[in-house]
Amino acid sequence: MKRPPFPAWLRAHPSDRRGSLWLALVLLVAGLLVMLVWLAGRYEISQVQERLERDTADAVSDIRSALTRNVQALQSLYAGSPTPGSWSVDAASMLHEHREWSRLEWRDPGLALLAGVDSPFRAPVFDRMGRDNARADIAQACLTARKYNGPAYSASYFVPQSDGLGMEVMEMCMPLVTAGRLSGYVVATYSLQGILSEMIGQAYTRSQEVSFTEADGTRLALHGSVRRGNRVFTAQQLLDLPGNTLVLRMDGWRSAPDLFPNVLTALVTAMSIALVSVLVLLRNDMRRRQKAERDLADALAFRKAMEDSLVTGLRARDLQGRTTYVNPAFCEMVGFSAGELLGRGSPAPYWPPELADEYQQRQAIRLEHNHAPAREGFESVFMRKDGRRFPVLIIEAPLINVLGRQTGWMSALLDISEQRRVEELQRASQERLQATARLATVGEMASLLSHELNQPLAAIASYATGSLNLLQDTAPGLEPGLAKGSDLQLALRRIAEQAERAGKVIRSVHDFVRRRDQLREEVSPNALLNDIMPLVSLQARKLQVRVRVEVDDGLPDVLCDRIMVEQVLLNLARNAMQAMDLPDLRDRPLEFRVRRAASAEGNRWLEFSVADGGAGIPGDVARQLFTPFFTTKTEGMGLGLSLCRTVVEQHGGYLDFVPNTPSGTVFRFTLPAVANRKAKVPSIE
Structure with missing residues (x-):
């Protein structure tokens, strides 16, 4: 079975299809706007008409109520068996209160006039035409009144006035019954103009025109505002009275432009335009929200996947x-x-x-x-x-x-x-690894021993040679003890000191390998420098180096491993003197200086520096200077500065170098200062 082809707009490109949909939406909204404006105009017309009809009905109700009250007022004139004279007085007083009455009459059962009083507010109504011309209307009204046994009204008729004008009036006849017998009639002549002006509230006549009309639309009486606007709204209501029926007409005028009949229509139009604007904004907002929702859904999915993983x-x-x-x-x-x-x-x-x-x-x-x-x-x-x-x-x-x-x-x-x-396993294996690592450094320590023992052993050899020379130079015949005894005693003491130093170096390295806690003691900076100064002076004399020591006053002791720190000072001093062993260098200063460290915690650290006046350290060498086994000497091992830094860092300090002025290099390291107390601190591994 062959499928029917899709409509052309469905086969179009998605962008064209969306454009068609938006065009259809715009047309629908435009049609909605036109319809809303038209409906708003129709609604306003219906509202005005309904309000006018409601006002007309209320006006008819007011007239009917006022006529009823007038009947009750007329009945009060006959209370107490009045005479024509007293009745005339009371009737004149009542005419002052009711402007809608033009004349009040008291007639006998044969309609003969007993008393009559005209309204004081206008000239007598019947002066020109005479009262007898209206006798037929009075008789008709009174006949209807006898028939209904109540007040009845005659048809309205026109009464010309002496000023050339006239007025539309109607007669109201009310029978008077005494002891069940007809005793006469009271006749009230109503002015239709007076009924409109006195019995209808000003709220109806202020903005509208009220009139009594014939069935064919002929106006009998008119009252109210003049015509305003170019559109007329009309409502009619029947005033059904006993014996007569009047048509009450109420006309209202409104300005009604073709496009915007009223404020409501303009408001609806403005709201419709706002609706279109809101639709556009909602479309854009919907796109943003959809994008935000997609992003949020992706973020939630990503977070869920991340949390689950x-x-x-x-x-x-x-x-x-x-x-x-x-x-x-x-x-x-x-x-x-x-x-x-x-x-x-x-x-x-x-x-x-x-x-x-x-x-x-x-x-x-x-x-x-x-x-x-x-x-x-x-x-x-x-x-x-x-x-x-x-x-x-x-x-x-x-x-x-x-x-x-x-x-x-x-x-x-x-x-x-x-x-x-795992930490427990690592802690157990760490002990074995540390022991193994320390055993692996035995070779390095052997090199260190050979490196460090060279100085005390060389000093021992020098002092021994000097002692032999002193013994050989002793004069014959003299006792040995008298031959330069003091110099020989000093040389032997130096031999003993350097032998003891060599033993301490061996024990220190031995303790390092055995992982024992090193004993750190409080040592004054002067004591550290004094202990190494004999060895430094011995080599300085050979290399013609001028040694200078500068220690600031009032410095506290340092807490350190005395032997290891002395080895650091010796290594730095030996390197400094070797750096100045140049043929063309005449001034060869070696300066030791101790002061407080220039840092935020300077009161807790002392800075030791060893400065030389050599050629300085090139940049490519400076980057590898502390690397183990890196050396620029032909017979060096490259361990001295690396071990010096290790020793200083074990004490919590730092070792670095800076260029000296005007030439040379300054090596600096820090040691912790103490405040008159001893402490045994385990070594840092």
């Missing part, structure tokens, strides 16, 4: 300590499902019972002070659902909403039980 447990709690969120890793960690944890307060089901009180107090303090723990975290112990305890590392941060208010805490929890087990 985490091995770190996440837990959120509100300000009352109730759990509001847990991720799968946390549930797997404690063995409880999310449904068992969400909404739970303290004590939490994963708290060990023996620690529940402590945890609850800690949580209460945190809630009371609104204070989160430090971001580095703290360790705690949790309990799995099967009762097994395991250590966790908890890192908490406050949860802040978009208003900047804290709503709770977010906790990241790490199960560190495996880490603890």
Whole structure:
């Protein structure tokens, strides 16, 4: 079966199809606007017409009520068996209150006139035409009144006036019954103009025109405002009276432009235009919202995938300590499902019972002070659902909403039980590794021994040679003790000191290899320099180096391994003198200086410096100067400066170098100062 082809607009390009849809929407909205304006105009017309008809009905009701009250007022004239004279007085007084009456008459049962009074507000109505011309109308009204046994009205008729004008009047006849017998009639002549002006409220006549009309539309009486506007609204109501029926017509005028009949129509039009604008804005906003929703959905999916893939447990709690969120890793960690944890307060089901009180107090303090723990975290112990305890590392941060208010805490929890087990294994193996590493440095230490023992052994050899020379130079016949005895005694003492120093170096290296705690003692800076000065002076004389020592006054002692620090000073001094062993260098200064370290904690550190006046250190050499086994000497091993830095760093200080002025290099290192107390500090490994 062949399928019917798709409409052309469905086969069009998506952009063209969207344009067609928007064009259709615009046309629909434009049609809606036109319809709204037209409906608003029709609604306004209907509202005006309804209001006019309602006013007309209310006016008819007011006239009918006023006529009823007038009947009651006329009945009061016959209270107390009045005479024609007294009746005339009362009737004249009543005419002052009712301007709608033109004349009041009292007639006998045969319609003979007993008394009559004209309105004081105008000339007598019947002066020109005479009263007898209206006798037929009076008779007709009174006949109708006898028939209904109540007031009746005649048809209206025109009465010409002496000023050339005239007025439309009608007669009201009310029978007077005394002791069940007809005693006469009271006849009231109504002016239709007076009825309109006196019996209809000014609210109706202020903005509208009220009139009595014939059935064919002929106006009998008119009252109200003049015509205003170019559109007429008309409403008619029948005033049905006993014996006569009048048509009350009310005309209203309104300005009604073709486009905007009234404010409501303009308002509807403005609202329609606003609706189109809102539609455009909503379209743009809808696109932004859709994009934001897609981005949010992607972000939520990404966050969900990320949280599900985490091995770190996440837990959120509100300000009352109730759990509001847990991720799968946390549930797997404690063995409880999310449904068992969400909404739970303290004590939490994963708290060990023996620690529940402590945890609850800690949580209460945190809630009371609104204070989160430090971001580095703290360790705690949790309990799995099967009762097994395991250590966790908890890192908490406050949860802040978009208003900047804290709503709770977010906790990241790490199960560190495996880490603890690995740490124990590492701690056990670290001891073996350290011993192995130290044994691996035996070769390096052997090199160090050979490097460091050269100086005391060379000094011993020099002092021994000098002693032999002194013995050989002794004069014959003299006792040996008298031959330069003091010099020989000094040489032997120096031999003993350097032998003891060589033994201390061996013991220090031996202790380093055996991983024993090194004894650090309080030593004054002068004592350190005095101990190395004989060896420094011995080599300085050979190389023609001028030695200068400068120690600031009032310096405290330093806490150090005395032998190792002396070796550092000796190595730096030997390197400085070798750097100045140049043929063309005449002035060869070597300066030792001790002062307080120039740092924020200068009161806790002393700075030792060894300065030379050599050629300085090139840039390519400076970058590798402290690298083990790097040397610029033909017979060097490249261990001296590396070991010096290691020793200084073991004491918590630093070793560096800067160019000297005008030439040479200054090596500086720091040692901790003490305040008159001894301390045994383990070595830093």
